[in-house]
Amino acid sequence: MTPNLLRQAAMLLTNLLDFNSPADAKLGEFFRNHRDLGTKERAFVAESVYGVLRRLRYLSVVAANEENDPDDARKLILAWLLRVQGKSLRELDDILSEQQKEWAVTIKAKSTENLPLAVQADVRDWFWDKLVAQYGETEALTICRSMFDQASLDLRVNTIKATRDEVLAKMQAENTVKDNVISTMPYSPIGIRMGAKLNISRHVMFTEGKIEVQDEGSQLLSYLVSPKRGMMVADFCAGAGGKTLAIGALMKNTGRLYAFDVSEKRLHNLGQRLKRSGLSNLHAQVISSEQDPKLKRLNGKFDRVLVDAPCSGLGTLRRNPD
Numbered sequence: 001m002t003p004n005l006l007r008q009a010a011m012l013l014t015n016l017l018d019f020n021s022p023a024d025a026k027l028g029e030f031f032r033n034h035r036d037l038g039t040k041e042r043a044f045v046a047e048s049v050y051g052v053l054r055r056l057r058y059l060s061v062v063a064a065n066e067e068n069d070p071d072d073a074r075k076l077i078l079a080w081l082l083r084v085q086g087k088s089l090r091e092l093d094d095i096l097s098e099q100q101k102e103w104a105v106t107i108k109a110k111s112t113e114n115l116p117l118a119v120q121a122d123v124r125d126w127f128w129d130k131l132v133a134q135y136g137e138t139e140a141l142t143i144c145r146s147m148f149d150q151a152s153l154d155l156r157v158n159t160i161k162a163t164r165d166e167v168l169a170k171m172q173a174e175n176t177v178k179d180n181v182i183s184t185m186p187y188s189p190i191g192i193r194m195g196a197k198l199n200i201s202r203h204v205m206f207t208e209g210k211i212e213v214q215d216e217g218s219q220l221l222s223y224l225v226s227p228k229r230g231m232m233v234a235d236f237c238a239g240a241g242g243k244t245l246a247i248g249a250l251m252k253n254t255g256r257l258y259a260f261d262v263s264e265k266r267l268h269n270l271g272q273r274l275k276r277s278g279l280s281n282l283h284a285q286v287i288s289s290e291q292d293p294k295l296k297r298l299n300g301k302f303d304r305v306l307v308d309a310p311c312s313g314l315g316t317l318r319r320n321p322d
Helices: 003-016 023-033 039-054 056-063 073-084 089-095 098-109 117-121 125-135 137-145 164-174 216-225 242-250 264-277
Strands: 153-157 182-184 191-194 211-213 232-236 256-261 282-286 304-307
Touching: 003 023, 003 039, 003 073, 023 039, 039 056, 039 073, 056 073, 056 098, 056 117, 073 089, 073 098, 089 098, 117 125, 117 137, 125 137, 153 164, 153 216, 164 182, 164 191, 191 216, 211 242, 216 242, 216 304, 232 242, 242 256, 242 264, 242 282, 256 264, 264 282
Parallel strands: 232 256, 232 304, 256 282
Antiparallel strands: 153 191, 153 211, 182 191
């Protein structure tokens, strides 16, 4: 970590705090404009700005000199390093200016006792109120805190082409990343989880269709649909088809499986994944609405219908905290 790296991370964070376009797009643009940054430098920039976004409400309180003090990206990154990452003042002493050292002392000493629960949860009041109404304060706080950490990489084994034991053994044998624990998931019988973010899209098992990236919650939802061999199943709001493909594998590539969505672009992405999957029972169709004539012709013929309109779970908040 260097003073220049802190400065560049603060520059990017300042841009992200406008919230006028997706953070991942701005991050990609930033790295394209700063090709001199090495792998470790890029990792620090990405981790620090996403770390701040993930804990923004709490860090805004910790970094503020007074109530409603505007967010300062430099202070927010310092607060993340000191209060979230647990860095000491001594560890940062060599890279901070005199002004930043004064900020650091104030941030380190800031009391966080009796903070409102919504601030402790790092969510907006309206979202906190909805969670509390549904789950109660204790469970709502647990849910929110589960999103503080960076998301793990969840993989679904495509049982049309491989077994979980086969994939797990290969992944573990190839693992060269320190502290990257690769294991089975606690609930999904076809899931594998790894802590490190790897470029899995170039892995031979991905290109051959043996694995797909999919959160455990979405994998379990496919099991809740309980599709059987020879059934006729529809996935509405199919999007890029992650759950559709999982359902098709559970149907053992038999019966008829329909993927409906109003977005042609999303279904196009499904087409690319379908080629890798080995499924031949899946039919993707663009619809205009739930009143589309295509659907009326199929009325009453389905054994199972999945409508996961809001998408299963809040895992996206960990990946896209902006």
